[in-house]
Amino acid sequence: MTITACPSLGDLIAAPDSHAEHLDNCRRCRALLRGLGARNDGVEVPAGAAAPVKRPPGRRATPELEPGAIWSFASAGDEYLIGCVLSKSNGSVRVAPLSDEVQLATGWDVFIQRELLGYPAMAQIWNQVELPEEQAERGLAILATGLSDLLQHFAAAFAERYEPPEPRAAGAPVLSKADPRLLFQAEERERVAEFTSADAKAAAVATAVTLGDLVSTRCKELAVERTVLNELADEKRWLDRLEEGSLDLYARLPVAALARLLTALRLSPGPQLEHLVAKAAGAGLEGERVRQAPVLARRRLGSRRQVRRMSEQERETMATDYARKVIEAMRS
């Protein structure tokens, strides 16, 4: 039995037709619709409704995906996983998920002060998860060195099955199997597991198989005039050729130009975009050749430099480097 996440009550009642496929598989929602009845919400919201309350101060600028940073991570569902990066290697990051249900903190939930994210949270050291970088969506904040070190300390202690190192930095310990917080932890484990499923990984990349697809989709979403975008770069018809897969990105579109274009499309400069740019740049480098310098310093008359195909390693390095610079340019 597979059921997708239920829509909100409001969405279900106000527009049941939009959720026909979900309703076919969800007894809960069918029962609510039967009992409460579909109806127009008739909610008239006055234009330009006044903003009633001032917010607390904002957060720091977008951090890199490195230990000590807090990022959101995507899966196939409607919610992001917010987590603190503990370590990074081989294209994956180890993350301690964050929860704002701080009243249910246990001895292995380290408190994150409200001033950092704008709301109190706790890092679930007991619920660590390994996620591919492609699933990283957006950088939210960066921990102060002291707190980052504290999380590492907790993670190390947890791995060694020691006691929590700084009890005052975390919630009250669990003393009994009857503790209801363990039920919450079971729920949280399940929630986090959705982000490590094969579906989640596939969804993270499948939402945009190529850079061309992503750009094309974004243009439609923003109702951007293609002619306007096509003229933003010196390269003629760059957008059309990118979508066709016939543009040699690395050779034809300087870093600054591509960064400008992607920023104009309001795309987030994250690992997923970097991956797509690298893939597109790498595809354009297929078949490229490099001239090889002669082994001997002295040139023979009439000799020609050896030309060879670029190795896969070289292509990958150039493409990765190019993508990294594009993302850096977008962030600056």
Next chain:
Amino acid sequence: MTDNELEEIREVFEEAEDLDPRLHAELRRVVSRFLYFGGLPDSYAPHGRWDADSEEEVLHAWLAKRLIGGGKLQALLDKARSAGGFRSMAERSLRQYLLNERERSQAQNLFWRTRELLEADDDFELAHDAKRVQDRGWRPRGSTTNGVFEGSDEELAAAAWSLGDFTIIRFHASAKKLAHVLSIADLKRFVLGLLGALEVVLTLTQVMRAAELRFDLGQVQFEELETVQDEVALDVADQAALQQTALAVIAEMTARQVEVLLDTAADEPLKDIAERCSCSQATAHNEQRRVGELIKRYSADGEEAEALLKMVCDSLYEEGETP
């Protein structure tokens, strides 16, 4: 609000001084729909019925206390991947806020009931007298413990959590008065359990602090306590109210909990329930526990819980299905 609008709002939220009008409108829409579409029974409304005034009151209070004041709006924006996801989470936040507000209003009542319990029940005795009621020290009758608790909030909370589940009563269909937070039996179990776990003398202040940490009820302001809060009469509940409550229970359940409930009601073995729901038996068992707790929270006693459970199941059965 569309997915694109959510993205735009999220980008500017951290820098803007004021709330984006589109976001404000969306939150208002969430409140309106939730209240008018039956998210919670009418008995939760300030005057027994949801109307434009109570909607306005709820929106402003939710914004001030929870969304902006508590920072939850930023959390919602961080976690929502789509506009639909934002609305679902906002609705859950609204429900929890309304339920918590009701529970917190019972905190003062809990002080008086605990005092009454300690003074009148033979299973407790006064260990240390004091001028102020809340400073008097109590222990189980027959205990020789004399030391008053001097530990931290963490120790108090850990001991309180170790006592297991307690059902916080929110509403019951046939109520003619405001429901107590804990039944008298649970209250006694809580206080005796705390004394036993810590093996100390506890003052009423300390017992209330433990309750505050464990049940998230808000602080009891001792200086304001003058009289016991009068019991408020509610409309007599009938089948319609029971139905309304059943739908509120279903709205709080997940799709999987619904399937687990019906399979459990049909006496299916746990192994089969787990297989059908594509989860482990431990998870299926946890879901049974959660559903059980949910039914109890909306009931005053076993009899009401049974009636509510039957109404929930009846509401879930579809044409042609037999209970």
